[in-house]
Amino acid sequence: MTEIIISIFLLIGGALSVLGSIGIIRFPDVYGRLHAATKSATLGVISIMIGTFLFFLFVEGIFVGKFLLTIVFVFLTAPVAGFMISRSAYRVGVKLWDKSIQDDLSGHMIHEKKQTQQKVKT
Amino acid sequence: MAFQILLNICIALIWMLLRNEFSGVEFLIGYLVGLLLLFVLRRFLRFDFYFRRVIAIFKLMFLFTYELILANIDVIKIVLSPKMDIQPGIIAVPSDLETDWEITLLACLISLTPGTLSMDFSEDGKTIYVHSIHVPDKEAAIKQIHNTFEKAIMEVTK
Known part of the structure; x- marks a missing residue:
């Protein structure tokens, strides 16, 4: 019974990782790709880690805290990484997809640029 | 809040000493007992139950x-x-x-x-x-x- 549950966790993790990779190829621009990369990869890794943790706990009888720590750190780092990549991509000037509808950030960026220019002058 | 957690850990340590068993499980039981004590005494402690x-x-x-x-x-x-x-x-x-x-x-x-x-x-x-x-x-x-x-x-x- 435990083996079935462990295999389900591992299979879900593997499937999510594969789907996330397909998503990275299929989405049209950087920002869309980050959606696939942050979400699917996070849950995929977490699911595999839970499966491994359960395997060591029930089959081998060892409590391995490292796996739980891995889950915590993946949870913490994945959104931050997505945030930093998208932020720097926008600042470097990577274009949005042609069919994008709205861009509220461009006005903010122009405003920010003006302020820095003024600071340089004074 | 920090003070309450410290108090709770102290109660857990005292519990471990009283039971004369130093293991993670005893600490956990002591912690739960301390939690219960703090919950009962929450109105006299002049701060919120953390x-x-x-x-x-x-x-x-x-x-x-x-x-x-x-x-x-x-x-x-x-x-x-x-x-x-x-x-x-x-x-x-x-x-x-x-x-x-x-x-x-x-x-x-x-x-x-x-x-x-x-x-x-x-x-x-x-x-x-x-x-x-x-x-x-x-x-x-x-x-x-x-x-x-x-x-x-x-x-x-x-």
Whole structure:
């Protein structure tokens, strides 16, 4: 019974990782790709880690805290990484997809640029 | 709050000494006994019972996990659909949260929810710029961020 549950966790993790990779190829621009990369990869890794943790706990009888720590750190780092990549991509000037509808950030960026220019002058 | 946790750990240590057994399980039992004592005495201690906050943290973690699973189903649906019928864009989401810590948490939460990815902050930290896959239903997304996430975060920090 435990083996079935462990295999389900591992299979879900593997499937999510594969789907996330397909998503990275299929989405049209950087920002869309980050959606696939942050979400699917996070849950995929977490699911595999839970499966491994359960395997060591029930089959081998060892409590391995490292796996739980891995889950915590993946949870913490994945959104931050997505945030930093998208932020720097926008600042470097990577274009949005042609069919994008709205861009509220461009006005903010122009405003920010003006302020820095003024600071340089004074 | 820090004082209460210290008190609780002290009670757990005393419990371990009294039982003369030094193991993780005994510490846990002692901690639970201390928790019960603090709960009973909460009206005489002149401060709030801190475990209410811990429960709020657990609620927040549960919300996190639930939203993450929903987000994955959403992404899988888009990835597996033969046509890319998405309407992406960047929207500005105003927020009422004040400290940096709260806003960071909110940005993380937004990143892991269906169809949204936080991208940038305004300078005063009052607006978060969010990349969304479905711009037409942005009202619903903003409403959800306000009603569910901000409330859950407030419960932990207030």
